[in-house]
Amino acid sequence: MTIRDDDIAIRIEGLENRFGEQVVHENLDLSVRRGEIIGVVGGSGAGKSVLMRSILGLRRPDAGRIEVLGADARSEDEADRQHIERNTGVLFQDGALFSSLTVGENVQVPLKEQHPELPDSLRYELALLKVKLAGLPADAIEKLPSQLSGGMRKRAGLARALALDPPLLFLDEPTAGLDPIGAAAFDELILTLQRALGLTVFLITHDLDTLYAICDRVAVLADKRVVVNAPIEEVERFDHPWVQQYFHGPRARAARQAGTGTAA
Amino acid sequence: MRDESRPPSLATDDATGHLRLAGSWTLVHAAQMGEALRGAPEGVSAVDADEVDRLDSSGVLLLLRFASRRGLGLEHFSFHEDHRALVEAIEDVADDRPKKKREYGVIAALARLGFAVHDNYREILALIGFLGENLVKFARMLAQPRRFRLTSTVYHMEQVGLDAVPLVFLLSYLVGAVIAFLGANILRDFGAVIYVVELVDVAFLREFAVLLTAIILAGRTASAFTAQIGAMQSREEIDAIRTLGMDPVDLLVMPRVIALLVTLPLLTFIAMIAGVLGGATVGAFTLDIPPQAWLSRMESTIEVRHFLVGLSKAPIFAVIIALIGCLEGLQVEGTAQSVGERTTSAVVQTISLVIVLDAIMALWFMQMGI
Numbered sequence: 001m002t003i004r005d006d007d008i009a010i011r012i013e014g015l016e017n018r019f020g021e022q023v024v025h026e027n028l029d030l031s032v033r034r035g036e037i038i039g040v041v042g043g044s045g046a047g048k049s050v051l052m053r054s055i056l057g058l059r060r061p062d063a064g065r066i067e068v069l070g071a072d073a074r075s076e077d078e079a080d081r082q083h084i085e086r087n088t089g090v091l092f093q094d095g096a097l098f099s100s101l102t103v104g105e106n107v108q109v110p111l112k113e114q115h116p117e118l119p120d121s122l123r124y125e126l127a128l129l130k131v132k133l134a135g136l137p138a139d140a141i142e143k144l145p146s147q148l149s150g151g152m153r154k155r156a157g158l159a160r161a162l163a164l165d166p167p168l169l170f171l172d173e174p175t176a177g178l179d180p181i182g183a184a185a186f187d188e189l190i191l192t193l194q195r196a197l198g199l200t201v202f203l204i205t206h207d208l209d210t211l212y213a214i215c216d217r218v219a220v221l222a223d224k225r226v227v228v229n230a231p232i233e234e235v236e237r238f239d240h241p242w243v244q245q246y247f248h249g250p251r252a253r254a255a256r257q258a259g260t261g262t263a264a
Numbered sequence: 265m266r267d268e269s270r271p272p273s274l275a276t277d278d279a280t281g282h283l284r285l286a287g288s289w290t291l292v293h294a295a296q297m298g299e300a301l302r303g304a305p306e307g308v309s310a311v312d313a314d315e316v317d318r319l320d321s322s323g324v325l326l327l328l329r330f331a332s333r334r335g336l337g338l339e340h341f342s343f344h345e346d347h348r349a350l351v352e353a354i355e356d357v358a359d360d361r362p363k364k365k366r367e368y369g370v371i372a373a374l375a376r377l378g379f380a381v382h383d384n385y386r387e388i389l390a391l392i393g394f395l396g397e398n399l400v401k402f403a404r405m406l407a408q409p410r411r412f413r414l415t416s417t418v419y420h421m422e423q424v425g426l427d428a429v430p431l432v433f434l435l436s437y438l439v440g441a442v443i444a445f446l447g448a449n450i451l452r453d454f455g456a457v458i459y460v461v462e463l464v465d466v467a468f469l470r471e472f473a474v475l476l477t478a479i480i481l482a483g484r485t486a487s488a489f490t491a492q493i494g495a496m497q498s499r500e501e502i503d504a505i506r507t508l509g510m511d512p513v514d515l516l517v518m519p520r521v522i523a524l525l526v527t528l529p530l531l532t533f534i535a536m537i538a539g540v541l542g543g544a545t546v547g548a549f550t551l552d553i554p555p556q557a558w559l560s561r562m563e564s565t566i567e568v569r570h571f572l573v574g575l576s577k578a579p580i581f582a583v584i585i586a587l588i589g590c591l592e593g594l595q596v597e598g599t600a601q602s603v604g605e606r607t608t609s610a611v612v613q614t615i616s617l618v619i620v621l622d623a624i625m626a627l628w629f630m631q632m633g634i
Contacts, residue, residue, distance in 0.1 A: 099599035118294050122326075126291075129325055132357035139362050146598045165291055165320035196353040197321070198346070 008067075009034045009168055009200040010055060015064035017050050024050050026224040028064070034167075037194055037201040038229075039211045042221030043242065048204045051221065052170055055202070057084060069168060086114055089166040093173050095157030097145040103131060103156045104141035110163040127163070133196075134159035135189050151182040155189070162193070169199045175207045187213045208247075208255035220246075270317060272297050276305055277312070285313045289323030297323060301330045310340040319347045324354045387613075394591045395583075398521060401513050416519040424485045424520075425527025429534060431484070432477055436468070436535040439476060440542025443467055448551050457551055461561045464543030469570040470629075473535035475622055477528060478581035482614035486589035489520055490610040493593025494603040502594065512594070521586040528582035529575055536574065573629055580625075581618050588614045 010032040017025040024047040032038050042048050053059040055066055057073050066073035069087050071080040097106050107127040111118060118126075131141050134155040145153055154174060161169060174190065175183035191214045194201055205211065211218055211232060219229040220243055228238045236247045236256075246252065270287040277284045283304060289297055313319070313327070324347075331338060343351050405411045447463040493516055496502055505512050540562070547553035592610035596602050 100601040115291060115294065119298075122294065122298070122322075125325055125329070126322055128362070129321055129354060129357070132360055133321070133353060138360040141362050144599075162321075165322065192353065196349040198350075 007034055008032070009069055010202065011067040013065045015054065015066065016062045017047065017054060018062050023224060028225040030219055030226045030229060032200060032202060034200050035198060036216040037203060037214055039215035039218045040202065040204045040221060041206070041211065041218060041246065046221040048221055049172060052172060052202065052204060056088065056090060056170065057081065086164055087166050088168045088170060089161030089164065090170045091154065091157045091161045091172065091174060093176060095145065095153040097153060097156055097160065099145050102141065103143055103145065104128065106156060107131060107160045107163050110160065114164055130159040130162050131156070133162065133193065151178050154178070154186065165197065167198065167200060169201045171201060171203045173204055173206065175205065175210055183207060183209065190214055208252050209258060212255050212258065272300055274300050274304060282310045282312050283308045284315070285311065286315050288318040289316050290318050290320045291322040294322055297326050301326060308334060308336070311336070313341060313343045316344060316347065319350065321350065321354060324351050328354065328358060391588065391591060394587055397513060398517060398587065401511070401518060405514070405518060411514050413515065413519045417522050420520050420523035421527050424481065424523055425531060428481065428484060428531060432480055432531050432535050433538045435480060436473060436476055436538035437542040439472060440464055440468060440539030441546045444543040444546035458553065458561065460543065460547060460551060461553065461558055462565055465540055465562050465566045466570055468536050468539035469566070469574045471574065471622070471626065473539055474532045474574050474577045474581065475618070477531045477535045478585065478618045479615055481528060482585050482618060483611055485524065486585045486610045486614040487607045489586065489589030490593040490607045491603060493590055494596035494606055497594060497596040498598050498603060517590040520590055521583060524582040524586040525579055529578040532575060532578045569634055573634060577622065577625055580621065584617050585614050588617070
């Protein structure tokens with residue numbers, strides 16, 4: 001295992017993913033810098049989720065190199081796998097909370113698994129802290145996922161993703177299905193946590209508001225690869241039909257105004 | 265990047281009397297952090313954490329606990345610039361605690377018992393209510409035949425009936441053979457081996473065929489009904505059916521009830537044949553009763569009423585299995601665990617109810633001399 005560049009959290013080179021005849025990714029390159037929030041956008045079926053699953057090792061790509069925090073994501077080596085698992089947190093689309101466990105128990109699952117030596121009281125305190133950091137009231141720790149609203153489930157999922165204080169956080173459409181107020185609050189939360197915990201955030205989204213409000217760079221997935229990966233002002237000007245349509249539609253105009261408004 | 269960080273350490277600064285922290289105060293070193301803080305000297309006036317390499321939320325949490333134990337305010341702590349945002353974020357939420365829950369061992373156990381009894385009572389009421397609802401909807405369907413879902417009914421007949429034939433046949437055949445063996449062993453002492461024919465035939469025609477079939481279908485079909493409808497319930501498909509102006513009972517329950525009403529008697533008949541065949545096989549190979557002898561004795565000694573008694577129970581069991589399976593499915597609440605719990609409950613309820621009813625009916629038929 002070699003560390004080539006300490007500033008790069010995720011480095012993908014020549015990634016290829018195929019489902020039978022259908023090619024999802026071909027020659028895809030992407031690098032994510034440490035400490036940035038990168039927004040990944042692309043049309044439905046462009047392979048955003050497949051990309052995330054490949055990085056996380058949930059799917060074995062057909063070709064290419066993926067390096068996560070210096071470890072090879074395709075490696076079969078137990079130590080490499082554990083290194084990646086301990087250092088990444090994932091928020092799935094609907095939270096993917098274990099429905100039979102309370103929120104607190106959900107957050108404690110990774111702690112128990114990775115740090116069995118922790119005393120119960122400390123584990124509970126840590127779980128409580130993460131629940132509160134994710135913006136939930138302390139009482140929510142005793143609740144079952146089915147007793148929470150969609151927005152609260154996402155926050156609980158975020159609390160579980162943050163359980164191990166991972167430097168790298170993956171978010172799959174964190175604001176999908178939230179009302180605009182809830183979505184804006186969630187954006188704010190991600191930004192706050194990213195600053196407080198020094199996270200690198202890999203964020204899959206369709207939400208233009210999120211892109212303008214919190215993303216440092218935006219990577220566009222189209223034509224089976226990342227066509228552009230740059231700050232949003234540059235991406236807007238990028239000459240590609242999908243990009244132009246995406247960033248210059250009626251919704252994008254409103255989001256741009258709102259985004260620059262809050263940034264200023 | 266592997267974790268090659270220095271473990272957490274603390275030392276007292278002789279010049280200032282401050283506690284000086286160094287190393288990496290992260291979750292990986294939770295045990296050392298706790299130990300180091302417990303071993304901290306008394307009378308610390310301030311803590312310098314500027315030189316800590318890495319600090320995560322578990323480190324901050326332990327430091328805050330240490331602070332409250334020693335009665336130190338956070339103003340006596342100094343942190344590295346990079347860590348301040350984290351400490352502030354955690355400080356902000358530190359005061360919010362969940363309300364204490366009170367639990368009493370014995371009283372909680374009694375409460376659970378009470379809830380369980382009450383739940384059972386409600387389940388029984390719900391089942392009776394559901395039976396009534398189904399009878400009404402069935403009558404309505406007779407009046408308005410267009411409500412009948414033929415395709416769905418035939419599909420379920422295949423699923424619960426045709427596909428179950430091999431299993432029902434095999435199990436009944438084996439049980440028939442076992443009964444013949446057991447019976448022959450005892451009857452041989454009396455020189456009455458030939459009565460094995462009556463034993464197997466009566467047992468299967470009156471009781472075992474229908475009971476075995478019902479139990480097999482309770483395990484195989486009631487659970488499937490609950491899981492199918494439960495999965496639909498948890499994905500709001502049932503609500504979608506209602507909002508589209510359709511009736512979930514008409515759409516989902518009726519076809520299943522009718523399919524079972526038709527197929528359970530047929531399966532029972534197959535089970536009867538299989539059981540008798542099992543007995544006859546044992547008779548032919550080990551008891552010196554050739555099949556012709558078995559059949560002719562069966563014809564001369566067994567009355568049709570045994571067959572009718574057995575078959576008369578089949579529709580009742582069919583309704584019980586279908587109704588409980590569907591009702592439990594409709595009662596699923598959202599979670600994956602709920603589907604599992606309801607499925608278990610459906611199987612347990614149907615098997616118990618089938619056996620209890622069978623016993624009651626056996627008594628009734630015997631008293632009536634049928």
